[in-house]
Amino acid sequence: MGISISFGLQKGGVGKTTVTAITSWLLASQGYRVLAVDFDSQGNLTQFLSGHSPYDFVHKTSFEACKQQDPRPYITSLSDCLHLLPAEDFLSGFSRYLFDEYKPSLKAADKNALNTVLRNTLDVVKHEYDYLLIDLPPNLGDQTLNGMAASDWCVVVLQSEPFAFDALDRYLETLEAIQKHVNPSVRLVGILTAIQDARAAIGQFVLQQAREDYEELVFDTVIRRKSRIVEYSHMGIQAKTRPDREALQMYEDFVEELKRRVQS
Amino acid sequence: MGISISFGLQKGGVGKTTVTAITSWLLASQGYRVLAVDFDSQGNLTQFLSGHSPYDFVHKTSFEACKQQDPRPYITSLSDCLHLLPAEDFLSGFSRYLFDEYKPSLKAADKNALNTVLRNTLDVVKHEYDYLLIDLPPNLGDQTLNGMAASDWCVVVLQSEPFAFDALDRYLETLEAIQKHVNPSVRLVGILTAIQDARAAIGQFVLQQAREDYEELVFDTVIRRKSRIVEYSHMGIQAKTRPDREALQMYEDFVEELKRRVQS
Numbered sequence A, B: 001m002g003i004s005i006s007f008g009l010q011k012g013g014v015g016k017t018t019v020t021a022i023t024s025w026l027l028a029s030q031g032y033r034v035l036a037v038d039f040d041s042q043g044n045l046t047q048f049l050s051g052h053s054p055y056d057f058v059h060k061t062s063f064e065a066c067k068q069q070d071p072r073p074y075i076t077s078l079s080d081c082l083h084l085l086p087a088e089d090f091l092s093g094f095s096r097y098l099f100d101e102y103k104p105s106l107k108a109a110d111k112n113a114l115n116t117v118l119r120n121t122l123d124v125v126k127h128e129y130d131y132l133l134i135d136l137p138p139n140l141g142d143q144t145l146n147g148m149a150a151s152d153w154c155v156v157v158l159q160s161e162p163f164a165f166d167a168l169d170r171y172l173e174t175l176e177a178i179q180k181h182v183n184p185s186v187r188l189v190g191i192l193t194a195i196q197d198a199r200a201a202i203g204q205f206v207l208q209q210a211r212e213d214y215e216e217l218v219f220d221t222v223i224r225r226k227s228r229i230v231e232y233s234h235m236g237i238q239a240k241t242r243p244d245r246e247a248l249q250m251y252e253d254f255v256e257e258l259k260r261r262v263q264s
């Protein structure tokens, strides 16, 4: 199917990595072939899914893949269905690379070429996967622009708190610009609340405001704050205990909604 | 006194802006002259302290201040004791500006000159304030490097969760590099846990690990998660109700520890 989906927002700590990781894991457990693409130099997705430090993947990351326009030597297989293109600190040189090395190498002065590096890279393997899920850093810089341009669908990840909500407009503007100038077929699949404090009135208020302003774009599924989810980030996802089932159920509901929206 | 203190970590959403905002407000309420410096293009500190959207300050921000090496035309007075140097989206062009405009304008090829732009800018007014508090974005890019180089003291802001803890080493490495090459007098004042989930075992575990690895560097004060604090981000800080007193007490304890450490 080769459906690429990115998870972004320029606000920090809203749950982008956690949603990308658990969604990748769930889709793979359902038998879909999944490539999880870490495009944040922090390497959190890499740590989450591989159980290894990003430093274990030095010089074998999405950065090398982009420089060579081929991800195949750098994809690591976590299971039959779940593959990972890791990230590590050197990826922080991505913008520098685009301007100092990639741009001078281009024959024509194509301003948009800087934004399609990741897309060209993932195109080499896109048909080999059902889903390619891309984790993005908390800013609207070159990694996010490339991530949007490489996506068939974009998920905006929200925390139901005011600063995250404030960041929505600017994210959507940026996506529109990518649609207009770089990738006319990328679409917003929806706005997901990935950390909701159930008992906080402010959380309810922000979610309500999101639903008023963005209506059916907002996913029905709301992922609540559960400490079990924090434990997965280093211990790995497990589906054994009751806290596991309560935590994963919310992400399973999201995955069902996501599949319905992207497969229609 | 002219003490500059930055609040940083490249992990998103750990509480940098909230700590910078409430610390600024508390010090000002104690009679200190405070300049709050927003150096994150998201403008969250600007929204928090001014009550206005960052877009209300277009072309009157820390970016203009840096380009002109003078913040005075752009400092806005929120009260007698609390002044703000705002930030807004155009600040995302800071790195571009450093490489495309500032660097070519330098007579000597001084690699470190790119890192001292904010310091030179704040030096113009440093003596007019007791404290200059700098809020930084969630990455180790040019704004954070400039923020560290402009600081007498750096506070690392932690959320007691694994990914934030993982980010500590790289932050401290970066600070050491700044100490070595750019600003020998900048010092780490300490590591502050700014969002602690009291009942989560993982939160206790991470805090304990921080205390084992970094010992007296870790502030004794731990700021717990309280939804009242989220409400301040748009409504402004208030000190009226019981939830206010419970929330602000933790930041007051931090401010006392901070003052002891920087004034010794």
Ligand SMILES: Nc1ncnc2c1ncn2[C@@H]1O[C@H](COP(=O)(O)OP(=O)(O)OP(=O)(O)O)[C@@H](O)[C@H]1O
Residues within 6 Å of the ligand: A011, A012, A013, A014, A015, A016, A017, A018, A019, A040, A044, A136, A137, A138, A194, A195, A196, A223, A224, A225, A226, A227, A229, A230, A231, A233, B010, B011, B012, B013, B138, B161, B162, B163, B164
């Ligand atoms: N539903 C949830 N319940 C509890 N904790 C969560 C939940 N989702 C994420 N977290 C925790 O919140 C923190 C931030 O999440 P995460 O790192 O996934 O966000 P992010 O948007 O990728 O952050 P960044 O902007 O730094 O990349 C992590 O410590 C994570 O374990």
Ligand SMILES: Nc1ncnc2c1ncn2[C@@H]1O[C@H](COP(=O)(O)OP(=O)(O)OP(=O)(O)O)[C@@H](O)[C@H]1O
Residues within 6 Å of the ligand: A010, A011, A012, A013, A138, A161, A162, A163, A164, B011, B012, B013, B014, B015, B016, B017, B018, B019, B040, B044, B136, B137, B138, B194, B195, B196, B223, B224, B225, B226, B227, B229, B230, B231, B233
């Ligand atoms: N002690 C606390 N209790 C409850 N909520 C908090 C606390 N500290 C911060 N928050 C909330 O957590 C979210 C993240 O905080 P904040 O924006 O200050 O972090 P940040 O590190 O500046 O994020 P970024 O990396 O995006 O700049 C905000 O919605 C804020 O209101």
Ligand SMILES: [Mg+2]
Residues within 6 Å of the ligand: A016, A017, A018, A040, A044, A135, A136, A137
């Ligand atoms: Mg992340």
Ligand SMILES: [Mg+2]
Residues within 6 Å of the ligand: B016, B017, B018, B040, B044, B135, B136, B137
């Ligand atoms: Mg912030």
